Amino acid sequence: xxxxxxxxxxxxxxxxxxxxxxxxxxxxxxxxxxxxxxxxxxxxxxxxxxxxxxxxxxxxxxxxxxxxxxxxxxxxxxxxxxxxxxxxxxxxxxxxxxxxxxxxxxxxxxxxxxxxxxxxxxxxxxxxxxxxxxxxxxxxxxxxxxxxxxxxxxxxxxxxxxxxxxxxxxxxxxxxxxxxxxxxxxxxxxxxxxxxxxxxxx
Numbered sequence: 001x002x003x004x005x006x007x008x009x010x011x012x013x014x015x016x017x018x019x020x021x022x023x024x025x026x027x028x029x030x031x032x033x034x035x036x037x038x039x040x041x042x043x044x045x046x047x048x049x050x051x052x053x054x055x056x057x058x059x060x061x062x063x064x065x066x067x068x069x070x071x072x073x074x075x076x077x078x079x080x081x082x083x084x085x086x087x088x089x090x091x092x093x094x095x096x097x098x099x100x101x102x103x104x105x106x107x108x109x110x111x112x113x114x115x116x117x118x119x120x121x122x123x124x125x126x127x128x129x130x131x132x133x134x135x136x137x138x139x140x141x142x143x144x145x146x147x148x149x150x151x152x153x154x155x156x157x158x159x160x161x162x163x164x165x166x167x168x169x170x171x172x173x174x175x176x177x178x179x180x181x182x183x184x185x186x187x188x189x190x191x192x193x194x195x196x197x198x199x200x201x202x
Contacts (some may be wrong), residue, residue: 088118088177091197095190108181114159115185118198119178126167126176133165144196146170146177160184166195172202 092098096108096115104120121129130138130151137152146168153163160182168177179198181191 087120087201089199089201090118090179090194093190093194093197095186095194108186110185113185114182116163116179116181116191118180121176121178123174123176126178129165129178130167133163136162141166144168145198146200164188164191164195166198168198168200170200170202172200 087103090098092108096110098106099109100106101117105117107117108115126149130149133151133153134155135151136154137150139150141148141150144166148169149167151165151167153165155161155163162183164181164183166179168179169175170177177198177200179195181194183191186194
């Protein structure tokens with residue numbers, strides 16, 4: 001069998017029927033392809049936008065919490081009564097709010113009235129404080145994170161009838177951390193539980 005010439009091949013190809021799409025058919029096919037592609041395209045656009053929004057929201061909330069905690073000392077970080085980097089922390093257990101007076105002093109408030117506080121002091125200052133108390137009790141208490149001297153002070157003042165004093169000793173700096181509670185604002189049971197959450201951040 002002899003091979004076909006180019007002219008014969010071209011003639012054979014031209015003899016095949018040719019199909020073409022009219023304009024309406026082309027429009028229908030194009031619309032169908034766009035519909036199939038649209039959900040995927042929307043998802044591709046949506047996910048990066050949602051992720052960016054979530055990251056920005058997280059950063060904004062975290063920064064706001066840090067600023068508020070730094071200003072008020074109200075314990076917005078993990079329930080503790082101090083922001084990261086402070087000398088000490090305590091969990092108020094929703095019994096009071098905390099107001100920072102200085103780096104070494106915070107005060108507790110219940111309904112706008114002072115209910116106790118924390119102050120950093122030397123050993124000598126602790127002894128001066130204890131000397132002014134009307135002590136019902138003066139003991140070393142076991143079961144705390146740090147060595148602690150506890151006193152129960154009876155006072156006849158407008159602020160408090162009894163004050164629970166916890167003088168925690170930092171074995172690193174040898175400073176005393178004086179944590180105290182007014183009984184008429186925070187009862188003995190709550191004060192004891194809260195005192196056990198006290199931590200020194202030296």
